[in-house]
Amino acid sequence: MVGARQLLVAALLASVLSERDGSRRLYTNSWAVHIPGGEADAGRIALKHGFINLGRVFEDGHYYYFKHKRVSKRSINPHHVRHRRLEMEPKVKWLEQQVVKRRQKRAFSVPSDPLYYKQWYLDPNASFDINDNDPDPQPRYNFNDENRHGTRCAGEVAAVANNLCGIGIAYNARIGGVRMLDGEITDVVEARSLSLNPQHIHIYSASWGPEDNGQTVEGPAMLASQAFLRGITNGRGGLGSIFVWASGNGGFQYDNCNCDGYTNSIYTLSVGSTTQLGNVPWYSEACSSTLTTTYSSGSRTEKQIVTTDLRLRCTEKHTGTSASAPLAAGIIALALEANPTLTWRDMQHLVVRASKPLHLKADDWAKNGVGRKVSHHYGYGLLDAGLLVDLATKWLTVNPQRECSIDISKSQQVISDKLVIKKYIDPCSQAKNYIRSLEHVEVRVSLSYTRRGDLRISLTSPSGTYSKLVDVRPYDTSPYGYRDWTFMTTHSWDEDPQGIWTLEIENKGSSRNSGVLSFFKLHLYGTDENMMARRIKDSVISHCNNWNVDGICEECHGTFVIFGHLCLATCPPRYYNISRTLNKTVNGVRTSFTVDACAPCHSSCYSCDGYSVNHCLTCPLFSNYDENHQSCSTPIYPRRSGMNGRNNEKHGLYKVAVLVTILIGAPVALMCGITSLSWLIYRLNTRQTVMVATSLTAASETTQLRVQRDTTDEGTGGSETESTYFITQLDQQKDN
Incomplete structure (x- = not known):
C-alpha cells in the first residue's frame, strides 16, 4: 500500500442560517468578479471603487471575491450603483452580487464542522475557515453542541486507532476541515470550499445541500458549478477531484434528490442510506442519480453510527445520509491508497461494480440492460469496501469521457x-x-x-x-x-x-x-x-524491486513501468512512457540498464507521446484538439448553473411587483409632485418657509438651516450621489 490519501471533509460547520423568510432574496455586501488581467488589475479596481479584494475564488482562475464595508450586509434589493460602477470597468468581464443561500446538513440535529485535534491529525493544507477567512476551521461551541456535524463525519473517515471511540474507515488518511456553513453561505463560499487546494486534497466529502423540504428545486450557482468542472479537470494532478455527496434526508417530505443539483450532478458520487436491517430509512430520498449506499440510522430499534463527537466525547447517535457519505468517502480513500492513479470516472465505474443488492429491501429492484440490479432507493446497492479495494488494484483507466x-x-x-x-x-x-x-x-x-x-x-x-x-x-x-x-x-x-x-x-x-x-x-x-467486454486484469500494480534513497522506484518487475514509488501496468493519464538508462553496481561491477518509466505530459494534454505542448494525443475536458499542431487549447469551462426554483420564482414575482408598483405608483407620484410644486410656489410667493421637518418646542421656533452629505450606504439600491438636505422649521402661531 502507498501513503495515505488526503481527504477534505466538507460536511461542514455550524448552524443553518436563521432567516426563514422564503419570499425574498437576501443580497450581501460581497461580489464575485471576473477580471482576466490578474491580481494587479483586480487590486486596482477594488481599491478604486472602495472594495476589499479577498483574493481569488479559484487558485488557477481569475474570479475574485470583493466585499464593500459601506454596503449593507443583508438587503432585499441588489445594490445597482456599486454593481454598475464595477460593470463599467473595461477589464471586468462578469460580476455578480452574492445572495444568501439556505443550506441544510443532512442529519437530524442542527450540526457542523471538524477540528477534533485530540483524535486525529488535522491537515492544515486541507483546512480553512471560509466563513471568517482564516486558517482555523475549529467549530463554534455552544450549549447544545449544534456544530458537531463535521466532527462526527470526520471521525467516521479518519479517527485514529488510539483506543478512543473506535477507528475511522481510512484511519491512516489525513483529514482537513472547511468551516463554511456557520455563517453567510453564498456561491463564492461554496466555490472556495469545493476548490480548496485541489492538488493536495483528493476527496471532498459533503453532507449538506439545499433544503430537503419536498418543494425546493435548486442546484449550484455559476461559481460552485465552475468548482466542480475545474475539480474533475485539474484536481489530483489532472486525474480529477472526487466529490462524495449525501443524497438527502427529505424522504419524510416526499422529496426527490433529482431536484438537488449537487447530488444529481455527474461530477458527484451520490450516496444513499440503508439501515442495520437493510430497510429503506424513513428519511431516504429515492432518485435515479444515487450511485451507491452505505449504512446509517433507521427505526428506534435499529443501531445508529458510532463516531467521534465534540468535547472529547464519543457518540452512537450519528444519523441520516450525513453519516452515509463519510463512510463511502473513507472506503474510496482506501481504494485510492491501493491505486492512486484512478481517475474520478474510474472511481464511479468501480463503485458501480463494488455495490451489491445483498439483503437490502426495496420494492423497485430491477435489472438494467446489462444485467445489474439497480434501485431508486439504493443505486447499485451496498458498497463493499473489500471488493472496491481489490478492483482498484486490477482496473485499467477507462478511455476519455x-x-x-x-x-x-x-x-x-x-x-x-x-x-x-x-x-x-x-x-x-x-x-x-x-x-x-x-x-x-x-x-x-x-x-x-x-x-x-x-x-x-x-x-x-x-x-x-x-x-x-x-x-x-x-x-x-x-x-x-x-x-x-x-x-x-x-x-x-x-x-x-x-x-x-x-x-x-x-x-x-x-x-x-x-x-x-x-x-x-x-x-x-x-x-x-x-465496458461489458472488458477483462479485469490480475493486477495493474506490482511491487518495486529496488528503491533509491528518496523512496523512488528504480526497477520494476517484468513489463511494469516506474511511476514514482509504484510499478504500474501502464502509465496513467497525464503521463507517457519513456525509457531511461540507470547505472547499478553489483559486487563491485558497475553496469548500465534501461527501464521504462512514466514522465509527465505537458499540462495542457490529457494523454501524450512526449513532453512538449505539441505532443498531445487527447485533451482534457473542455479543451479542443488541434490535429495539425497536436496540441490542446486552454480549457473553456461552460457557465453552467442549476435552476434555483425558489429564487427564479421570487425573481419573477419581484419583477411583477416592480412593474405593478411602477404602473400604479408613477401616476400617483406625478400628481403628488405637481401638487407639492404648486404648494411650494404658493408658499414662496407669500414669503413663508418650506417645512421639511419640524420639532416644536415653543409657540415660535427660530429657523435653522443644516446641510449634510449622505455618507451612509445601506445597499437599498437607491442612488448614492451626494445629497443635500435642507431641514427648516416653520414659525408656528398659537391658536387664539
Whole structure:
C-alpha cells in the first residue's frame, strides 16, 4: 500500500442560517468578479471603487471575491450603483452580487464542522475557515453542541486507532476541515470550499445541500458549478477531484434528490442510506442519480453510527445520509491508497461494480440492460469496501469521457394527463464522440405546469431500463414548473445507447392541471469502449524491486513501468512512457540498464507521446484538439448553473411587483409632485418657509438651516450621489 490519501471533509460547520423568510432574496455586501488581467488589475479596481479584494475564488482562475464595508450586509434589493460602477470597468468581464443561500446538513440535529485535534491529525493544507477567512476551521461551541456535524463525519473517515471511540474507515488518511456553513453561505463560499487546494486534497466529502423540504428545486450557482468542472479537470494532478455527496434526508417530505443539483450532478458520487436491517430509512430520498449506499440510522430499534463527537466525547447517535457519505468517502480513500492513479470516472465505474443488492429491501429492484440490479432507493446497492479495494488494484483507466447531446423536442407540447415522447437515437455514431457504453444520462427540460409537484417524469432506455427522474412531491405547489432543469440517471450504466428512448411526463394530481413542455434535450456521457467486454486484469500494480534513497522506484518487475514509488501496468493519464538508462553496481561491477518509466505530459494534454505542448494525443475536458499542431487549447469551462426554483420564482414575482408598483405608483407620484410644486410656489410667493421637518418646542421656533452629505450606504439600491438636505422649521402661531 502507498501513503495515505488526503481527504477534505466538507460536511461542514455550524448552524443553518436563521432567516426563514422564503419570499425574498437576501443580497450581501460581497461580489464575485471576473477580471482576466490578474491580481494587479483586480487590486486596482477594488481599491478604486472602495472594495476589499479577498483574493481569488479559484487558485488557477481569475474570479475574485470583493466585499464593500459601506454596503449593507443583508438587503432585499441588489445594490445597482456599486454593481454598475464595477460593470463599467473595461477589464471586468462578469460580476455578480452574492445572495444568501439556505443550506441544510443532512442529519437530524442542527450540526457542523471538524477540528477534533485530540483524535486525529488535522491537515492544515486541507483546512480553512471560509466563513471568517482564516486558517482555523475549529467549530463554534455552544450549549447544545449544534456544530458537531463535521466532527462526527470526520471521525467516521479518519479517527485514529488510539483506543478512543473506535477507528475511522481510512484511519491512516489525513483529514482537513472547511468551516463554511456557520455563517453567510453564498456561491463564492461554496466555490472556495469545493476548490480548496485541489492538488493536495483528493476527496471532498459533503453532507449538506439545499433544503430537503419536498418543494425546493435548486442546484449550484455559476461559481460552485465552475468548482466542480475545474475539480474533475485539474484536481489530483489532472486525474480529477472526487466529490462524495449525501443524497438527502427529505424522504419524510416526499422529496426527490433529482431536484438537488449537487447530488444529481455527474461530477458527484451520490450516496444513499440503508439501515442495520437493510430497510429503506424513513428519511431516504429515492432518485435515479444515487450511485451507491452505505449504512446509517433507521427505526428506534435499529443501531445508529458510532463516531467521534465534540468535547472529547464519543457518540452512537450519528444519523441520516450525513453519516452515509463519510463512510463511502473513507472506503474510496482506501481504494485510492491501493491505486492512486484512478481517475474520478474510474472511481464511479468501480463503485458501480463494488455495490451489491445483498439483503437490502426495496420494492423497485430491477435489472438494467446489462444485467445489474439497480434501485431508486439504493443505486447499485451496498458498497463493499473489500471488493472496491481489490478492483482498484486490477482496473485499467477507462478511455476519455465522450459526450453526445441530442435535441429531442424544441416545439411546445401540451402536457395534459400524459405526454409521451419517443425518439430513435444513433448517438453520434458518425462523429468522434461516438458512445458505445453509457455512464451518466442527463435529461434537460424546460416546462411550465400549474402544480409542479403533481408531475411524475420518467425515462426508458433502448434496453428497457426505467428511470423515475422525479416522482410526485405533494408539498411542491409551485406553479412555475421546471425551468431549464437537468435530471440525471445512472441506471443505464454500461448500456448501449443506440435505439428508442422514451420520455413520459404524467399528471398524478388534479385533472385541472395543465402545462407546456418547451424543450427536451438528452445528454449522453460514456466511452467508446464496450465496458461489458472488458477483462479485469490480475493486477495493474506490482511491487518495486529496488528503491533509491528518496523512496523512488528504480526497477520494476517484468513489463511494469516506474511511476514514482509504484510499478504500474501502464502509465496513467497525464503521463507517457519513456525509457531511461540507470547505472547499478553489483559486487563491485558497475553496469548500465534501461527501464521504462512514466514522465509527465505537458499540462495542457490529457494523454501524450512526449513532453512538449505539441505532443498531445487527447485533451482534457473542455479543451479542443488541434490535429495539425497536436496540441490542446486552454480549457473553456461552460457557465453552467442549476435552476434555483425558489429564487427564479421570487425573481419573477419581484419583477411583477416592480412593474405593478411602477404602473400604479408613477401616476400617483406625478400628481403628488405637481401638487407639492404648486404648494411650494404658493408658499414662496407669500414669503413663508418650506417645512421639511419640524420639532416644536415653543409657540415660535427660530429657523435653522443644516446641510449634510449622505455618507451612509445601506445597499437599498437607491442612488448614492451626494445629497443635500435642507431641514427648516416653520414659525408656528398659537391658536387664539
